Amino acid sequence: MASTTAMPPLRARASNRFLRVVVNHLATVAAVGSTILVMAPLIAIFAYLLFKGASSLNLAFFTQIPKPVGEVGGGMANSILGSGILLAIASLMGVPIGIAGGIYVAEFGRNKRLANMVRFTADVLNGVPSIVMGIAIYTLLVAGRGYSAVSGGVALGIMMIPTITRTTEEMLLMVPLNVREAALGLGVPNWRSVLSITLRTASPGVITGCMLAFARVAGETAPLLFTAFGNQYWSTSLTQPIAALPLQIYVYALSPYDEWHRLAWAGALVLIVLIVVSVALVRYVAGRGTLKGAS
Amino acid sequence: MGVAIEVSDLNAWYGTNHTLQSISLKIPANHATALIGPSGCGKSTFVRCLNRMHETNPIGRVTGTVRVGPTDIYAQTSAVEVRRRIGMVFQRPNPFPTMSIYDNVASGLRLNGFRNRKVLDEVVERSLEQAALWEEVKNDLRKKSGASLSGGQQQRLCIARALAVDPEVMLMDEPASALDPVSTAKIEDLIFQLKSQYTIVIVTHNMQQAARVAENTGFFLNGKLVEFDATHKIFTNPTDKRTEDYITGRFG
Numbered sequence: 172m173a174s175t176t177a178m179p180p181l182r183a184r185a186s187n188r189f190l191r192v193v194v195n196h197l198a199t200v201a202a203v204g205s206t207i208l209v210m211a212p213l214i215a216i217f218a219y220l221l222f223k224g225a226s227s228l229n230l231a232f233f234t235q236i237p238k239p240v241g242e243v244g245g246g247m248a249n250s251i252l253g254s255g256i257l258l259a260i261a262s263l264m265g266v267p268i269g270i271a272g273g274i275y276v277a278e279f280g281r282n283k284r285l286a287n288m289v290r291f292t293a294d295v296l297n298g299v300p301s302i303v304m305g306i307a308i309y310t311l312l313v314a315g316r317g318y319s320a321v322s323g324g325v326a327l328g329i330m331m332i333p334t335i336t337r338t339t340e341e342m343l344l345m346v347p348l349n350v351r352e353a354a355l356g357l358g359v360p361n362w363r364s365v366l367s368i369t370l371r372t373a374s375p376g377v378i379t380g381c382m383l384a385f386a387r388v389a390g391e392t393a394p395l396l397f398t399a400f401g402n403q404y405w406s407t408s409l410t411q412p413i414a415a416l417p418l419q420i421y422v423y424a425l426s427p428y429d430e431w432h433r434l435a436w437a438g439a440l441v442l443i444v445l446i447v448v449s450v451a452l453v454r455y456v457a458g459r460g461t462l463k464g465a466s
Numbered sequence: 467m468g469v470a471i472e473v474s475d476l477n478a479w480y481g482t483n484h485t486l487q488s489i490s491l492k493i494p495a496n497h498a499t500a501l502i503g504p505s506g507c508g509k510s511t512f513v514r515c516l517n518r519m520h521e522t523n524p525i526g527r528v529t530g531t532v533r534v535g536p537t538d539i540y541a542q543t544s545a546v547e548v549r550r551r552i553g554m555v556f557q558r559p560n561p562f563p564t565m566s567i568y569d570n571v572a573s574g575l576r577l578n579g580f581r582n583r584k585v586l587d588e589v590v591e592r593s594l595e596q597a598a599l600w601e602e603v604k605n606d607l608r609k610k611s612g613a614s615l616s617g618g619q620q621q622r623l624c625i626a627r628a629l630a631v632d633p634e635v636m637l638m639d640e641p642a643s644a645l646d647p648v649s650t651a652k653i654e655d656l657i658f659q660l661k662s663q664y665t666i667v668i669v670t671h672n673m674q675q676a677a678r679v680a681e682n683t684g685f686f687l688n689g690k691l692v693e694f695d696a697t698h699k700i701f702t703n704p705t706d707k708r709t710e711d712y713i714t715g716r717f718g
Contacts, residue, residue: 281524349560353624355522357574357631358550367577372564 217443224440227433232441237403237419243430247438249405251445253320253414254389256407257399260324261388265331266381270370272332273339273377278365290340293333302393304330309397320406320413323399327391331384338380342373378457382450389446392417416442468665469535469634470495471516476530478511478520485511487689489530493682498657498666500680500697502673504712507686509669510557513637516667517552518545534635550578553628553664557640559620561612561627567594567603570612570623574631589630597626598656618649625656636660638668642675654679673713677701685709 231246238245272289280286304326312322346369354364370377388394395401400412401422407413416438423435471493478486486508493499501509514520515528518539532539539548561570569576571590580586590607594600599622603615612623621641628636638657642650657666657679670676676683677697684694685706693700693709704710 347560349556349558350562352519352522352556353560353562353627354573354577356517356519356549356554356556357577357627358546358548359574359577360546363577368562368573372562374564 220436220440220443223433224436224438227437228440232434232437236405237434240428245434247414247416247419247434247441249402250414250416250419250438251441252407253399253402254416254442254445256320256409256413257324257327257395257415258385258389260321260409261327261331262381262385264325264328265335265384265388268328269332269335269381269384270339270377272336273343274365274370276336277340277343278369289336293336296329297333297337300393301330301391302396305394305397308394313398317410318398318400318412320399320409320411323395323413323415326394326398327388330388330391330394331381334384334387335377335380338383339373339377342376342380343369345376346372375457378453382453386446386450389449390417390442392421396421416445467634468496468661468663471635471665471667472533473516474531476512476515476532477528478508478515479525479527480511480523481525485689486515489691491684491691491694493665493667495665496661496663497682498661498668498680500676500683501667501669501686502671502676502683502712503686503692505671508689509684509686510639512686513554513639513667513669516635516637517549517554519549519554521545550574550631551633552635552637553631553633555621555624555628555636555638555641558644559617559624561615561620561623563611563613565612566608567610567612567615567623568607571626571630574627578631590626593626593630594623596629596656596660597622598652599623599626616649618645618652621645621649621653622656625653629660633664635665635667638666640669640671643671650675673701685712687712 231244232248233246233251234248235244235246236249237247272293276286276289280289308322308326308329312325313319316322350372351364351369354368355361359368395415395418399415399418401418402412402414420435420438420442423431423438426432473493474490476486476489477484489512501512503509511520516532516534516539518528520526520528528540531541534548534552537543562573565573568590571593572586575586575589591600591604594603599619602619603610603623612620615623621644625636625641642653645653654675657668660666661679668676668680680697682695683697683700685692685700685704685708687708693704693706695705700709701713704713
C-alpha cells in the first residue's frame with residue numbers, strides 16, 4: 172500500500188483550469204470549422220444546381236424525348252429510363268458478385284493466396300480510371316457487335332464490384348467472434364451461419380457499401396461513352412444503344428445552344444435528386460424491420 | 467434424456483501449444499459436472515473439445531476419443547451433427563443482435579430448416595419457461611431484440627436458445643462469470659432443475675458455485691486433469707496435494 176501523503180493535490184491550479192478551457196474551445200472551433208468546410212462544397216453544388224436547373228424543370232422534361240436542334244422544349248424521359256435500365260443491369264451484376272467476393276475474402280479465404288489476390292485486384296480495380304473501363308468493355312463487348320445497353324450496364328457493374336467487395340469484407344470482419352460461435356454451437360452448418368447470421372448482422376454496413384457503389388456509378392459518363400453510347404430516341408432494347416442521364420448532360424453541356432445548356436442543368440439536378448431518393452429509399456426499406464434495442 | 471460422456475486420452479493443441487494432455491474421464495448422465503482450475507489450465511478448451519468447437523479455430527487440433535452416449539463424436543459423425551446434440555452456453559451472453567427474442571430462441575431449429583409455425587411457438591414458450599425467462603419477456607417476444615435485454619436475461623435467453631434444439635448434453639463455459647449475484651443465483655437454480663433432463667458440464671472459476679450445483683468436480687492444472695471425483699470429496703478430502711492447495715486458496 173502506497174502512503175496517501177505522496178498524493179498530489181486533487182484540485183487543479185487556476186492557471187491550468189484556464190488553459191484547459193481555452194484548449195477545449197479551440198478544439199471545438201476546429202472541429203466545427205472542419206465540418207462546415209466538408210459540407211460547404213456539397214451545399215454549394217446543390218444550391219447552384221437548383222438555381223440553374225430548377226427553372227427548366229417541367230412535366231415535359233420527364234415525359235418527352237429530346238427535340239431536334241432549333242426546336243424549343245423536349246425532355247430527358249428516355250435518358251431517365253435509360254439510366255434506370257443501365258443501373259439495374261449494373262446492380263444485378265455488381266451487387267451479388269461484390270458481396271459474394273467479400274464473403275469469400277472475409278469468411279472462407281483467410282490466409283489463402285486466392286483471397287489476397289482478390290483483395291489486391293479489388294484495390295487495383297478501384298483505382299482504374301473509368302474511361303479505361305469504358306475502353307476495355309468496348310474492346311471486349313462492343314467491337315464487332317455494336318453499342319448496347321448491356322455493355323454499358325456491364326461496365327458500370329464491374330466498377331461497382333471492388334467497393335462492394337471491400338466494404339462487405341470489412342463489415343463481416345467486424346461481426347464479433349462470439350456471435351459466429353453462437354451459431355456454430357447450435358449445430359448450424361458454416362455456410363448457413365455465414366449467410367443467415369454473420370451477413371445478416373453485418374447487413375447495414377453491407378447495404379451502405381452497395382449504396383456508395385451505386386451512387387458512384389450512377390453519375391459516371393466516361394465508361395458509357397464507348398458502350399451505351401447514348402440515344403436521342405426511345406429505346407428499351409438491351410442490345411441497342413441506350414440513353415443515359417450523364418451522357419445526355421455531357422452532350423448538352425458541350426453544345427453551343429443556350430436551350431440545351433439549361434436542359435443540361437436540369438438533367439444534373441434530376442440526376443442528383445434521383446440518386447439521393449434511391450439511396451434514401453433503400454435505407455428506409457432495409458431499416459424497416461429493425462427491432463427495438465437491436466445493435 | 468441426458469447421456470453419459472466418456473473421454474479417453476484426449477489431447478488438444480493451439481498451434482504448437484499442447485493445451486490438453488492426455489485427459490481421460492467419465493461424465494455420468496443426468497448429473498452436473500463442474501470443471502475448476504486456474505485461468506489457462508485448459509478447462510475451456512476441454513469443453514470445446516466435447517462439441518468439436520475447438521476445431522473451428524484454424525490452429526486448433528485434437529486427438530483421442532470422445533464418446534457421447536454410444537457415438538464416437540470424432541470418428542462416427544460430423545461436427546455439425548455433434549453440436550446439434552450438445553448445446554453450449556458461452557462465457558459472455560451472445561444473443562443474435564439482429565433477431566427478436568422469439569427468433570433467437572427459434573434460430574437453432576429455423577437455421578436447420580424447420581418451419582412449422584405451431585411447433586416453433588410451442589418450443590419457444592417451453593424453452594423460455596425452462597430457462598426461467600418466459601414471464602419476463604412474454605409480452606415483447608417479437609418486438610424486442612435479444613440484445614436489448616439485461617446481461618442476466620441475455621444469458622438465460624442463450625440457455626433457452628440452446629435448449630430449444632433439445633440437446634442431450636449442455637456445456638456451460640463460465641455461464642455466470644459476467645453476471646451479478648442475483649442473476650448468478652437464477653442460473654444456478656436453472657442448472658439444478660435442468661440436470662434431471664440433461665447432462666451438464668459447467669466450467670467455473672467460482673468454487674462455491676461448483677460445490678452448489680455439481681455432483682462431480684474435476685480439477686485441471688496446466689493442461690492436465692489432476693483429480694476427478696465426487697464434489698464433496700474434492701472439497702473436503704482431496705487426494706492430490708495440488709487440488710488441496712488450489713481449493714484452500716494457496717495458489718491460482
